[in-house]
Amino acid sequence: xxxxxxxxxxxxxxxxxxxxxxxxxxxxxxxxxxxxxxxxxxxxxxxxxxxxxxxxxxxxxxxxxxxxxxxxxxxxxxxxxxxxxxxxxxxxxxxxxxxxxxxxxxxxxxxxxxxxxxxxxxxxxxxxxxxxxxxxxxxxxxxxxxxxxxxxxxxxxxxxxxxxxxxxxxxxxxxxxxxxxxxxxxxxxxxxxxxxxxxxxxxxxxxxxxxxxxxxxxxxxxxxxxxxxxxxxxxxxxxxxxxxxxxxxxxxxxxxxxxxxxxxxxxxxxxxxxxxxxxxxxxxxxxxxxxxxxxxxxxxxxxxxxxxxxxxxxxxxxxxxxxxxxxxxxxxxxxx
Amino acid sequence: xxxxxxxxxxxxxxxxxxxxxxxxxxxxxxxxxxxxxxxxxxxxxxxxxxxxxxxxxxxxxxxxxxxxxxxxxxxxxxxxxxxxxxxxxxxxxxxxxxxxxxxxxxxxxxxxxxxxxxxxxxxxxxxxxxxxxxxxxxxxxxxxxxxxxxxxxxxxxxxxxxxxxxxxxxxxxxxxxxxxxxxxxxxxxxxxxxxxxxxxxxxxxxxxxxxxxxxxxxxxxxxxxxxxxxxxxxxxxxxxxxxxxxxxxxxxxxxxxxxxxxxxxxxxxxxxxxxxxxxxxxxxxxxxxxxxxxxxxxxxxxxxxxxxxxxxxxxxxxxxxxxxxxxxxxxxxxxx
Ligand SMILES: Nc1ncnc2c1ncn2[C@@H]1O[C@H](CSCC[C@H](N)C(=O)O)[C@@H](O)[C@H]1O
Ligand SMILES: Nc1ncnc2c1ncn2[C@@H]1O[C@H](CSCC[C@H](N)C(=O)O)[C@@H](O)[C@H]1O
Numbered sequence: 027x028x029x030x031x032x033x034x035x036x037x038x039x040x041x042x043x044x045x046x047x048x049x050x051x052x053x054x055x056x057x058x059x060x061x062x063x064x065x066x067x068x069x070x071x072x073x074x075x076x077x078x079x080x081x082x083x084x085x086x087x088x089x090x091x092x093x094x095x096x097x098x099x100x101x102x103x104x105x106x107x108x109x110x111x112x113x114x115x116x117x118x119x120x121x122x123x124x125x126x127x128x129x130x131x132x133x134x135x136x137x138x139x140x141x142x143x144x145x146x147x148x149x150x151x152x153x154x155x156x157x158x159x160x161x162x163x164x165x166x167x168x169x170x171x172x173x174x175x176x177x178x179x180x181x182x183x184x185x186x187x188x189x190x191x192x193x194x195x196x197x198x199x200x201x202x203x204x205x206x207x208x209x210x211x212x213x214x215x216x217x218x219x220x221x222x223x224x225x226x227x228x229x230x231x232x233x234x235x236x237x238x239x240x241x242x243x244x245x246x247x248x249x250x251x252x253x254x255x256x257x258x259x260x261x262x263x264x265x266x267x268x269x270x271x272x273x274x275x276x277x278x279x280x281x282x283x284x285x286x287x288x289x290x291x292x293x294x295x296x297x298x299x300x301x302x303x304x305x306x307x308x309x310x311x312x313x314x315x316x317x318x319x320x321x322x323x324x325x326x327x328x329x330x331x332x333x334x335x336x337x338x339x340x341x342x343x344x345x346x347x348x349x350x351x352x353x354x355x356x357x358x359x360x361x362x
Numbered sequence: 363x364x365x366x367x368x369x370x371x372x373x374x375x376x377x378x379x380x381x382x383x384x385x386x387x388x389x390x391x392x393x394x395x396x397x398x399x400x401x402x403x404x405x406x407x408x409x410x411x412x413x414x415x416x417x418x419x420x421x422x423x424x425x426x427x428x429x430x431x432x433x434x435x436x437x438x439x440x441x442x443x444x445x446x447x448x449x450x451x452x453x454x455x456x457x458x459x460x461x462x463x464x465x466x467x468x469x470x471x472x473x474x475x476x477x478x479x480x481x482x483x484x485x486x487x488x489x490x491x492x493x494x495x496x497x498x499x500x501x502x503x504x505x506x507x508x509x510x511x512x513x514x515x516x517x518x519x520x521x522x523x524x525x526x527x528x529x530x531x532x533x534x535x536x537x538x539x540x541x542x543x544x545x546x547x548x549x550x551x552x553x554x555x556x557x558x559x560x561x562x563x564x565x566x567x568x569x570x571x572x573x574x575x576x577x578x579x580x581x582x583x584x585x586x587x588x589x590x591x592x593x594x595x596x597x598x599x600x601x602x603x604x605x606x607x608x609x610x611x612x613x614x615x616x617x618x619x620x621x622x623x624x625x626x627x628x629x630x631x632x633x634x635x636x637x638x639x640x641x642x643x644x645x646x647x648x649x650x651x652x653x654x655x656x657x658x659x660x661x662x663x664x665x666x667x668x669x670x671x672x673x674x675x676x677x678x679x680x681x682x683x684x685x686x687x688x689x690x691x692x693x694x695x696x697x698x
Contacts, residue, residue, distance in 0.1 A: 029521055038529055065531050086536055093535035185365055193374055195401050199429035200422055 027300040028060065036289035037122065040152060040275035041066045043285040047118060047150055047277060048072045056107050056121035056140045057133065061087030061100065063120050068099040075100045076116065078107050078140075107140045116144050120152035125334075126218065127304040128158050128234075128271035129326070130361050132334045135243050150281050151238040153273035159292065161230035162255055162320055163268045167217060168307040175212035179205060216304040216338070216361045219268075221293035227262050227314070228255040230292070233269075233324050239278055249326040257318040264314045266307040267322070267340060268293070306340055306359045317347040329360070336361040363636040364396060372625035373458065376488060376611035377402045379621040383454055383486060383613060384408045392443050392457035392476045393469065397423030397436065399456050404435040411436045412452065414443050414476075443476045452480050456488035461670075462554065463640040464494050464570075464607035465662070466697050468670045471579050486617050487574040489609035495628065497566035498591055498656055499604045503553060504643040511548035515541060549645055552674070552697045555604075556638040557629035563598050563650070564591035566628070569605075569660050575614055585662040593654040600650045602643040603658070603676060604629070642676055642695045653683040665696070672697040 027033060041048060041063075049071035055064040056078060064077035064087070077087060077100050084104040091100045103110055119141055125131030141151065182204055186197045231253035236246065257264075272290035277283035291301040323341035328334075341356035363369060377384060377399075385407035391400040392414060400413035400423070413423060413436050420440040427436045439446055455477055461467030477487065518540055522533045567589035572582065593600075608626035613619035627637040659677035664670075677692040 028525070029517075034529060060533075060536070062529075062531060066529070069530060086539060089535045089539075090531070090533065093532055181365075189364070193370060193398075193402070194405060195398060195426070196429055197396075197426065199425050200396070203422060203425075 028062065030300040032297050032299045033122070033289065036275070036287055037063060037120075037152075038066060039285075040283075040287040041070045041120075043287065044275070044277065044283045045070045046284060047152075047281070051117040052076075052114060053118045053120060054078065054112070054116040054140060054144055056119060056137050057123060058087055058102065059083050059122075061090045061102060063122065064100045064102075065091060065094055065096060067118070067120060068096045072099060072118075076112055077102045078110050079104060080106045107136050112144055115146045115149075117146055117149050118152060119145050119149065124156070124271060124273060124301065126301060127216075127269040127326075127336070127361060128156055129246060129249070130334065130336055132328065134246065137238070138241065138243055141239070148278075148280060150278045152275055153289070154238050154276045154278065154283075155274040156236040156238060157232050157272050158234040158249065159230045159270050159272070160233050160251075160253065160255075160322065160324060161226045161268050162228040162257065162264050162314075163221060163225045163266055163305065164227050164259075164263050164311070165219070165221070165225055165265045165305060165307070167219070167305065168265045168309060168311060171212045171217075171307060172309055175208055178208045178212065182208075210360060213307065213309055214357070214359050216269075216306050216359050218302045219305045220298040220302040221268055221305070223293045223295060226268065226293055227259045227264065228257045228320060231255050231322065247328065249324070251322075251324045253322050253324065255320045255322060257314045257316055257320070259314075260316050262314060263311040264308070264320075264344065265311040266305055267342075268303045268305050270301070270303040304361060306338065306357070308342075308355060308357055312344055312353050314344060314352075315346075318352065319345045319347065321345065323356075326361075364398065366636040368633050368635045369458070369625065370398075372611070372623055373399060373456075373488075374402060375621075376619075376623040377406045377456075379623065380611070380613065380619045381406045382620065383488075383617070387453040388412075388450060389454045389456060390414065390448070390452040390476060390480055392455060392473050393459060394423050394438065395419050395458075397426045397438060399458060400436045400438075401427060401430055401432055403454070403456060404432045405430075408435060408454075412448055413438045414446050415440060416442045443472050448480055451482045451485075453482055453485050454488060455481050455485065460492070460607060460609060460637065462637060463552075463605040463662075463672070463697060464492060465582060465585070466670065466672055468664065470582065473574070474577065474579055477575070484614075484616060486614045488611055489625070490574050490612045490614065490619075491610040492572040492574060492607060493568050493609075494570040494585065494605065494607050495566045496569050496587075496589065496591075496603055496605050496658065496660060497562045498564040498593065498600050498650075499557060499561045499602055499641065500563050500595075500599050500647070501555070501557070501561055501601045501641060501643070503555070503641065504601045504645060504647060507548045507553075507643060508645055511544055514544045514548065518544075546696060549643065550693070550695050552605075552640040552642050552695050554638045555641045556634040557604055557641070559629045559631060562604065562629055563595045563600065564593045564656060567591050567658065583664065585660070587658075587660045589658050589660065591656045591658060593650045593652055593656070595650075596652050598650060599647040600644070600656075600680065601647040602641055603678075604639045604641050606637070606639040640697060642674065642693070644678075644691060644693055648680055648689050650680060650688075651682075654688065655681045655683065657681065659692075662697075
């Protein structure tokens with residue numbers, strides 16, 4: 027998303043405020059798309075940039091590189107990073123690999139593969155760190171979704187009656203699978219949203235921290251966390267949870283950034299991103315008060331049908347500050 | 363679309379008003395989906411129905427067959443019709459294979475394959491005939507699409523300026539490919555619409571007639587026609603063309619239907635279908651009068667990238683009844 031200003035600024039600043047990481051260095055841009063990160067790397071002084079892209083976007087990237095007089099520096103290579111052979115190891119791997127709630131799309135697997143094959147032992151990752159966040163929220167979306175679901179079931183019932191009366195076929199046996207499919211679609215599929223910060227009703231918790239220099243694919247296949255959150259609004263409805271991420275550009279321990287840059291996709295009035303947040307709704311909402319504590323069990327794994335999509339199990343206990351258990355639930359969600 | 367009443371009625375009537383075609387016969391339902399056509403065939407007296415479906419919908423079809431006490435008659439088979447081996451040849455092939463503007467999806471190829479492999483020489487096809495229609499129309503959609511396109515190009519220009527000023531990268535070289543992509547999307551992609559009959563401003567013309575019993579795949583790979591249409595509205599704007607189809611259930615020559623049934627997707631106030639019509643818009647619209655004649659050159663072929671999608675070349679000469687040429691144009695469209 028070239029028009030996501032927050033995203034563009036973060037990458038731009040991470041490069042141009044840390045020019046020493048790029049000056050006379052060899053850089054690999056994993057998934058270069060239009061080529062923008064490769065071009066910035068070259069403008070910041072890189073002596074060579076390998077810009078790898080799996081799709082035909084390479085045509086555009088090549089044109090853009092030429093139009094910006096960088097064809098001596100930036101080499102656009104069409105192919106999957108998993109298959110590409112570079113003539114040398116690189117000092118920097120830069121990539122914009124983040125999907126919804128960080129890991130959707132699973133593109134980070136490809137960046138890890140690139141790192142293990144092509145990054146020098148002294149190399150740095152751009153970004154260098156990533157975190158996944160979870161927080162309780164309030165939202166009117168749940169009521170809408172529930173009434174969409176109910177409307178769809180009403181239509182179905184009407185259809186079943188009609189099919190029996192007009193066409194002599196009894197379809198009622200399919201009511202249960204149909205209802206489950208609709209529930210999955212309307213109630214269990216996470217939603218994209220740019221929340222207002224005041225919709226966050228409890229302290230956000232980190233459910234995963236990733237050091238991009240050392241993490242393995244195995245360590246991100248399943249993300250589990252047991253975290254707590256305290257309600258910070260006087261009286262409100264707990265309508266669900268919101269997940270987002272941030273990444274940091276810190277360089278490495280031996281080679282720290284001159285200026286650390288953060289890219290966050292947290293709820294924000296002014297600085298929303300195209301990633302927004304993922305919203306997991308619970309039905310019905312629960313009444314909660316300031317000081318109530320949530321004990322949250324979070325588990326995210328890849329969908330069996332499509333490893334680029336995710337399944338989330340979210341369990342929660344709501345307790346008063348006295349320790350009294352108010353509510354406990356467990357729901358399954360799908361990040362589609 | 364089980365909730366498309368026009369579709370359901372046509373298939374239902376084609377079966378139950380032609381019971382002699384089904385009584386004690388062997389039937390093949392190509393792409394049975396929920397199993398509805400197979401169940402009707404059995405209810406009309408078929409002694410055996412093979413219900414073939416490529417997807418997991420077979421689970422539902424099987425349940426439905428059982429719930430309607432037809433497991434002795436209807437055999438649900440999971441697999442592509444191209445791969446399935448039946449133990450015998452069949453008397454009837456029934457299938458609901460029609461896509462937008464008849465041929466989108468290219469599922470008819472599979473029905474032809476089934477026919478050549480499994481239909482007895484005396485067998486009948488349900489439906490037995492199909493036609494594609496084209497007619498000149500007026501529509502306000504073109505103005506909307508044009509302003510969407512212009513808006514998108516304005517955004518792009520702003521983006522290019524901004525990227526140059528803030529991020530030091532000149533993207534203007536991509537203006538041409540971007541504009542072509544946007545043109546394709548907003549102006550050259552056919553639209554789904556259920557038109558009002560009075561939006562049809564000229565006599566509709568048949569661009570293709572298909573006898574489902576004899577047609578070959580080669581004969582539908584490319585559909586070309588040179589047809590004419592007379593404007594029937596006093597004074598109006600020619601905004602584009604609309605394509606739709608009808609199919610007929612007539613049985614075969616040796617074995618004609620007792621009652622011929624028609625399923626049409628033409629513009630209709632009351633009997634719209636989920637297929638609607640495909641609309642091909644021209645920019646800008648042309649002023650036309652009653653009696654003007656259109657000479658239309660139509661060619662539809664399959665998209666190189668995806669043979670289930672279509673490309674359409676539409677050329678048109680607009681002539682006054684005096685013979686004077688008012689306008690002539692040629693446009694390319696995509697049925698996506
Ligand atoms: N395994 C892989 N090998 C090469 N390119 C990949 C890839 N997986 C994803 N990509 C590409 O990575 C890009 C991610 S989007 C980011 C584009 C660009 N770097 C920018 O910041 O604007 C997409 O263009 C996608 O096609
Ligand atoms: N080659 C093929 N072999 C088997 N099934 C196919 C097929 N091509 C398409 N289909 C199936 O054909 C169906 C067409 S939709 C029609 C469904 C059903 N007969 C009804 O009238 O309601 C889809 O379910 C699709 O999965």
